[in-house]
Amino acid sequence: MKVELQINNSASPQARFVGWAPSPCRIRVTNPMGTLLPTTSVQLRSVSASGGGAVVFRKDTAGAFAKTLTLTVPTNGTTVSFFVAGKFGQPSTTNGDVRIEARARLNLLSAALTSVGFVPLMVRIRKNAESLTTGERDRFVAAMAQLNNQGAGRFADFRNMHTDVSSPQAHGAPAFLPWHRTYLLDLERELQAIDASVALPYWRFDQPAPNLFTPDFLGVADANGTVQFSATNPLQFWTTDGVQGVVRGPRNNWDPTTQPGPTVITEAQTLAIGTAYPAFRTMEGNPHGTAHTRWDGFIRSIGTAAKDPLFFLLHCNVDRLWAKWQRQNSRFDPAQAASYDSNPANPIGHNLTDTMWPWNGVTGAPRPPTAPGGPLAVSPCVSAPGPQPRVQSSLDYQGVVNALSREGFDYDDIRFA
Amino acid sequence: MTKKRKAAKASRKKTSRTRLSAALSAKQTPKQRVAMLAQAPLAVCESDTNMQAVLGVLRNTAEPTEVRLAAMDTMATAAFSVVAFEPCRNDYIAALREMSQDPSPEIRESALGLLAGEKDGFAQKKLLEGLKSPEKALVRPEKALQLLGYDVHAESYAVARDIVENPPSDTARREALRLLSADARSAPLFEKLLRDKNEKREIRQISASALQALNPTKLQDHARALLLDDSDYDDIRATSLEAIEQFGDPAHVAKDSDLLQSVERLSTTAPPKYKKGAKHFLSKYTR
Numbered sequence: 001m002k003v004e005l006q007i008n009n010s011a012s013p014q015a016r017f018v019g020w021a022p023s024p025c026r027i028r029v030t031n032p033m034g035t036l037l038p039t040t041s042v043q044l045r046s047v048s049a050s051g052g053g054a055v056v057f058r059k060d061t062a063g064a065f066a067k068t069l070t071l072t073v074p075t076n077g078t079t080v081s082f083f084v085a086g087k088f089g090q091p092s093t094t095n096g097d098v099r100i101e102a103r104a105r106l107n108l109l110s111a112a113l114t115s116v117g118f119v120p121l122m123v124r125i126r127k128n129a130e131s132l133t134t135g136e137r138d139r140f141v142a143a144m145a146q147l148n149n150q151g152a153g154r155f156a157d158f159r160n161m162h163t164d165v166s167s168p169q170a171h172g173a174p175a176f177l178p179w180h181r182t183y184l185l186d187l188e189r190e191l192q193a194i195d196a197s198v199a200l201p202y203w204r205f206d207q208p209a210p211n212l213f214t215p216d217f218l219g220v221a222d223a224n225g226t227v228q229f230s231a232t233n234p235l236q237f238w239t240t241d242g243v244q245g246v247v248r249g250p251r252n253n254w255d256p257t258t259q260p261g262p263t264v265i266t267e268a269q270t271l272a273i274g275t276a277y278p279a280f281r282t283m284e285g286n287p288h289g290t291a292h293t294r295w296d297g298f299i300r301s302i303g304t305a306a307k308d309p310l311f312f313l314l315h316c317n318v319d320r321l322w323a324k325w326q327r328q329n330s331r332f333d334p335a336q337a338a339s340y341d342s343n344p345a346n347p348i349g350h351n352l353t354d355t356m357w358p359w360n361g362v363t364g365a366p367r368p369p370t371a372p373g374g375p376l377a378v379s380p381c382v383s384a385p386g387p388q389p390r391v392q393s394s395l396d397y398q399g400v401v402n403a404l405s406r407e408g409f410d411y412d413d414i415r416f417a
Numbered sequence: 418m419t420k421k422r423k424a425a426k427a428s429r430k431k432t433s434r435t436r437l438s439a440a441l442s443a444k445q446t447p448k449q450r451v452a453m454l455a456q457a458p459l460a461v462c463e464s465d466t467n468m469q470a471v472l473g474v475l476r477n478t479a480e481p482t483e484v485r486l487a488a489m490d491t492m493a494t495a496a497f498s499v500v501a502f503e504p505c506r507n508d509y510i511a512a513l514r515e516m517s518q519d520p521s522p523e524i525r526e527s528a529l530g531l532l533a534g535e536k537d538g539f540a541q542k543k544l545l546e547g548l549k550s551p552e553k554a555l556v557r558p559e560k561a562l563q564l565l566g567y568d569v570h571a572e573s574y575a576v577a578r579d580i581v582e583n584p585p586s587d588t589a590r591r592e593a594l595r596l597l598s599a600d601a602r603s604a605p606l607f608e609k610l611l612r613d614k615n616e617k618r619e620i621r622q623i624s625a626s627a628l629q630a631l632n633p634t635k636l637q638d639h640a641r642a643l644l645l646d647d648s649d650y651d652d653i654r655a656t657s658l659e660a661i662e663q664f665g666d667p668a669h670v671a672k673d674s675d676l677l678q679s680v681e682r683l684s685t686t687a688p689p690k691y692k693k694g695a696k697h698f699l700s701k702y703t704r
Contacts, residue, residue: 145663150630164535172500224559224588226595228619231655232694234663236622239630242599243566244623251527252486263455263487285458289494296527301534302497304567347500 002031003102003117014380016121019410021398022083032075034106043103044069052097053123054087086123088415093133095197096120127412129201129212129313137217142234143191143198144309151239157373158187159240161358162306166368169357173350174341176284177322178394180315189377202316205291206266210257218310225249225296240307248297248308261294270321275329276338288318320411327417332400334392352392360388382408434460441470451487458494462501472512482521489527514539517555526556533564548576558585562592574600598627611639618652625656637665645679655691662698671702
């Protein structure tokens, strides 16, 4: 007997990525040889490579997850659904470092379970940049460099999405957090199209980062604020607006490898700003703005910030803080007033039901004159938030309120709510 | 807006204003004022009085430099709240332009950095003037060249070429070359620098990167030649390897037996940090 396991309800290898939020999966018997009964009992279990990820299972949309799951599967090829999630605290480091193995008793007289199928997958999680393995780090910088492709690649769209002209779509109003969440997701999906094992890392700007600011990762500034990369780091070819390199130097004698960002409020302080979104979104000033302005160089101003790869790690942490705050206060539901800052006076692009620029393709006042990049990149794993996301799409990123809203990313220190 | 939300908003504003008042008070130590200013960006956008107060600290040369720099950071952070900051923007830019000629070199450099991020024509003109006439320079030539690279104009290229020919310092030459990486006419210069074994390795690395942007095909040719040359430096060969691995044509590379043999040699003779890259390259192309 043989079975087929479909992750994220897809037989495609490209869909074999899970996070902490449950992924819908299916199993079906593809070769019933050796079975005589209309159904057979199949046990699913997680098998991890050394240091690899692990997954857990449950049968239905609710309930506790378990290390194994036994399903009754028809032998006529009909599929049976179940759910898989990454085991919190045990993310993958490489693609396929965990597999789901299906086992069945082939002989009615024997108690032994025999493997009847397996599928390799990855618990793909956004991690603290400080904790990445060398392989994870190298795959991330290589994917970023290829996306940039010496300034001629798809990255140019991302650079052009975040400028002074487009800034009112993304800053200074309630959709600051939703817009940037979507922006990061778009970039991450493009990186995953280059290397599916890549997830965006985040920079904890309230902690020292000795592994991040090295020549092999995001580089080290020289006395002039020009970032130096090692000869083996593909970011040495980084080019934006036609000019090679990254300008980024810590201000006021700050050493980011030994000290947290000066005057940047801590994670605990950020999470204590308030329990309703109108208060919490003031984090756009400190820690967000303050983390930007601890540096000289591109990252210090809106119009140039996205020229620096660090920008995306900084914003990944901003997004993580929002996600952590959401979980702490159960703020996933757009219908709940405290989850957002709805106000009739909000500018366009900042109301829950507004579509977001540039993914909506709308140009001309009050939107910016151009919409670089086209619709949001699709994911082989999830359907949300769709090609033209609305502000409200991003709130329920784990699919807590509606499983179909799951956007396909998770953070290493934030459980499924 | 509900009464509760209005009260919460009023409370946040009050806290923000209190912090700003403390930051402006000379009774506090400079360190305390710096910390308070970091919490005050919200207050800056609330009223013209608040903004003028912070700009007043920035402009006041009698204030400690660290406090003035913190005031500049507060304004720069507030500028991230675009909509709320819009009414302040003109005064902010005017203040930065004024600060670009401040007696303090730190204040000048910081202000010009922010203006460069705004693609400010006034700042660009001053930076160019300083490069052409050093007696008018507001910042070091390498910093001026770096900041001009935020928004390159043809006029900058001529100045950068002159500096490459007669550099006031090695760093200025390097920054001039980085600026020229956007200039199609400079491609032959980068080819020459890349192949010159007597040139500084940093300059050769920038040349490889610039050439990759200006003429990727040429760089692939040069990178291959550098990898085949066992007598060249390992770091330059590592850069060449990265250029081919990340941006080369995989089908073409996989068939290039001379290249693969050369990388094979690199994987056994180079220092460990380069061996790893060579082995990774081989694993990709010799499966």
